[in-house]
Amino acid sequence: MSAAALPVGKRSACVIGAGFGGLALAIRLQAGGVQTTLVEGRDKPGGRAYFWEKDGFTFDAGPTVITDPPCLEELWALTGHRMADDIELMPVMPFYRLNWPDSVQFDYSNDDAAMNAEIARIEPGDVAGYRDFLHYSAGVYEEGYVKLGHKPFLDFTSMIKAAPALAKYQAWRSVYSIVSKYIQSEKLREAFSFHTLLVGGNPMTTSSIYALIHKLEKDGGVWWAKGGTNRLVAALVTQFERIGGQVRLGDPVSRIASLGDRITGVETASGWSGSFDAVASNADIVHSYRDLLADNPRGRRMGKSLRKKRFSPGLFVVHFGVEGTWPGIPHHMILFGPRYKGLLDDIYEHGVLPQDFSIYLHHPTVTDPSMAPDGMSTFYALVPVANQGKLPIDWDQVGPVLEQRILDEVGRRLIPDIHSRIVTKFHYAPADFSRDLNAYLGSAFSLEPILTQSAWFRGHNRDDVIPNLYLVGAGTHPGAGIPGVVGSAKATAGLMLEDLK
Numbered sequence: 001m002s003a004a005a006l007p008v009g010k011r012s013a014c015v016i017g018a019g020f021g022g023l024a025l026a027i028r029l030q031a032g033g034v035q036t037t038l039v040e041g042r043d044k045p046g047g048r049a050y051f052w053e054k055d056g057f058t059f060d061a062g063p064t065v066i067t068d069p070p071c072l073e074e075l076w077a078l079t080g081h082r083m084a085d086d087i088e089l090m091p092v093m094p095f096y097r098l099n100w101p102d103s104v105q106f107d108y109s110n111d112d113a114a115m116n117a118e119i120a121r122i123e124p125g126d127v128a129g130y131r132d133f134l135h136y137s138a139g140v141y142e143e144g145y146v147k148l149g150h151k152p153f154l155d156f157t158s159m160i161k162a163a164p165a166l167a168k169y170q171a172w173r174s175v176y177s178i179v180s181k182y183i184q185s186e187k188l189r190e191a192f193s194f195h196t197l198l199v200g201g202n203p204m205t206t207s208s209i210y211a212l213i214h215k216l217e218k219d220g221g222v223w224w225a226k227g228g229t230n231r232l233v234a235a236l237v238t239q240f241e242r243i244g245g246q247v248r249l250g251d252p253v254s255r256i257a258s259l260g261d262r263i264t265g266v267e268t269a270s271g272w273s274g275s276f277d278a279v280a281s282n283a284d285i286v287h288s289y290r291d292l293l294a295d296n297p298r299g300r301r302m303g304k305s306l307r308k309k310r311f312s313p314g315l316f317v318v319h320f321g322v323e324g325t326w327p328g329i330p331h332h333m334i335l336f337g338p339r340y341k342g343l344l345d346d347i348y349e350h351g352v353l354p355q356d357f358s359i360y361l362h363h364p365t366v367t368d369p370s371m372a373p374d375g376m377s378t379f380y381a382l383v384p385v386a387n388q389g390k391l392p393i394d395w396d397q398v399g400p401v402l403e404q405r406i407l408d409e410v411g412r413r414l415i416p417d418i419h420s421r422i423v424t425k426f427h428y429a430p431a432d433f434s435r436d437l438n439a440y441l442g443s444a445f446s447l448e449p450i451l452t453q454s455a456w457f458r459g460h461n462r463d464d465v466i467p468n469l470y471l472v473g474a475g476t477h478p479g480a481g482i483p484g485v486v487g488s489a490k491a492t493a494g495l496m497l498e499d500l501k
């Protein structure tokens with residue numbers, strides 16, 4: 001179908017923020033006949049999925065593990081287009097290599113025989129337990145993702161309807177606790193519970209519903225967007241503009257204008273303003289209410305109540321480009337530190353910067369050499385750190401020290417002469433998330449995904465008081481991660497398209 005043939009109606013909407021959630025919502029609205037304007041504060045779209053080009057290297061800022069491609073393909077299929085025409089997804093195998101300080105390794109994939117062999121190498125008795133865990137994971141995936149992952153939870157009744165499933169899967173237990181029911185080896189417990197960290201959750205306290213990530217990856221695989229996640233973002237923009245959507249970059253919204261209990265439009269830092277029938281914010285949820293809606297009592301009230309909630313940790317990411325290629329280092333590695341629960345307690349509860357850390361190492365050039373100049377490699381090493389509410393330190397001072405320690409550890413475990421090979425490097429800290437993304441407390445994933453902040457207890461896709469104000473992204477149901485925020489866009493779009501009929 002050509003753009004001209006799309007039946008765009010008289011209704012208009014503004015989406016604030018071009019993260020994955022904002023982009024997915026904007027496409028759904030435009031495809032549904034609502035003239036949509038996407039307003040982004042930064043010079044490039046993507047939000048957490050921003051990117052930098054330095055000295056010939058491409059550094060993706062955020063998401064690197066692409067899961068559930070069909071949730072993205074839908075955004076093209078809505079208008080009869082094909083995602084594959086705009087972006088190539090490449091399979092990644094193994095999904096992750098896990099590595100412990102005693103040099104034990106575990107290659108994590110969705111190949112049953114390989115997984116059983118990997119488990120048996122560490123603890124033969126856990127092969128049967130893994131089968132049972134997989135069965136559990138498949139059940140919560142069906143209930144929590146397939147059935148409810150893109151449904152808005154607008155009232156408490158919707159929560160009550162979900163209660164039998166929550167009870168059946170003992171959703172009050174943590175992912176680590178459920179994994180421990182099936183699996184005895186501590187290393188394997190870590191291997192099957194660390195995934196909640198990818199959406200900001202502590203495996204020790206995040207609801208066991210999040211064990212669904214295992215099944216999500218098993219069925220859908222782990223993928224890489226050729227050229228980087230930034231190319232996937234660019235492809236989403238292409239699709240949006242192709243069907244008539246308008247993008248305004250580098251102009252942060254300064255105010256969501258309202259009259260009584262209706263939103264009338266938005267104003268931006270440059271002085272531009274627009275009137276819209278509906279406004280949806282993909283910006284940080286605290287920023288959206290507290291700052292953008294500051295002159296409406298609803299904004300002030302919500303801003304205050306949201307600040308009492310628990311926010312996920314920050315991330316400290318060291319980006320570096322090195323001379324040489326490293327075919328032996330897989331695309332995704334977790335370098336576990338000596339502690340698991342103790343380290344998580346330090347990050348989530350005590351708010352200290354520990355001496356030890358676990359590192360997620362991203363090595364895109366092993367899949368896609370186009371991310372670096374010939375004969376060179378691109379990496380990022382990421383460690384979770386307490387958010388700025390728990391750990392109010394000066395990152396300008398601490399950052400360089402932590403960067404050095406992280407590079408030393410990658411050198412000690414994988415690249416012995418790392419310092420002499422580095423061509424370019426820089427880091428990104430919680431203070432940068434606050435400054436660049438308006439992220440409350442520098443949190444990398446918005447509200448922490450605990451049971452009492454999930455579904456109806458999370459940000460609602462439509463505001464309870466202002467009927468033409470909507471939210472989308474990590475602070476809303478179902479939560480962070482690309483499949484999560486793309487699911488939230490589906491939930492929000494469903495409401496908006498119905499309301500704007």
Ligand SMILES: Cc1cc2nc3c(=O)[nH]c(=O)nc-3n(C[C@H](O)[C@H](O)[C@H](O)COP(=O)(O)OP(=O)(O)OC[C@H]3O[C@@H](n4cnc5c(N)ncnc54)[C@H](O)[C@@H]3O)c2cc1C
Pocket residue numbers: 016017018019020021022039040041042045046047048049061062063064065066067198199251252253254282283284287292315317382436437438444445472473474475479480481482483485
């Ligand atoms: C380092 C890192 C690694 C990650 N890895 C993965 C991964 O491998 N796989 C995965 O699935 N997920 C991953 N995640 C999580 C995932 O990236 C996020 O949950 C998701 O991208 C958030 O999308 P969002 O729609 O909530 O919007 P965001 O990405 O938060 O974007 C919000 C946008 O709003 C804009 N904005 C803010 N204020 C204003 C304003 N006033 N006016 C206009 N615009 C404004 C911001 O500039 C931003 O562009 C990772 C996250 C991080 C930080």
